[in-house]
Amino acid sequence: MTCRQQRAGKEGPRLLQRIFFVQVVDVSKFGLIYAGAQKNIGIAGVTIVIVRKDLVGNAREGTPTMLDYKTMADSNSLYNTPPCFGIYMCGLVFKHLLDQGGLAAVQEANRAKAKVLYDAIEASEGFFQNPVEVSARSAMNVPFTIPANPELEGPFMQEAAERGLVTLKGHRSVGGMRASIYNAMPVEGIVSLVELMEDFAKRHS
Structure with missing residues (x-):
């Protein structure tokens, strides 16, 4: 989730809306x-x-x-x-x-992990697509779809599960897939997912 400042009227309270311990906050x-x-x-x-x-x-x-x-x-x-x-x-x-160096270091690691996944989605040339505006994208939850062939999403998640990549099903209100890459997710998990995405796209393009 992104950090947004909302106001109840002109003088309403500021609300911090984000997943806790993602990045440094004053x-x-x-x-x-x-x-x-x-x-x-x-x-x-x-x-x-x-x-x-x-x-x-x-x-x-x-x-x-x-x-x-x-x-x-x-x-x-x-x-x-x-x-x-x-x-x-x-x-x-x-x-x-x-x-690991504190939250600032973890923040940079999270950004690097998310970049690997977002870059893979962009590099798929439309096979996979992220529906979220770039400025609002999360470093923790990365949704993606197969817009041209949504029927392939089920087989993709099945192949992912066979590789130990589980709970990729997207939120019930949105559908598609969602990779939750919280602090504890090692970069190796992201790399494994990206490798599957690249292989899957080649076989089904």
């Missing part, structure tokens, strides 16, 4: 960032909230105690029993990211 520009940990940080069950201190303690009347950020801040995020295993897994991911 958190000081936001009053609150609410992020699910799954995909790039850890397993489902962990939510990360970064809230500006001056906003803490201003919960709307009727807010449940455990959903008031002041409650969490005052108890060092331990007001209720946290998902310990999920948090432990996040800690391992953070250590791994730091070992």
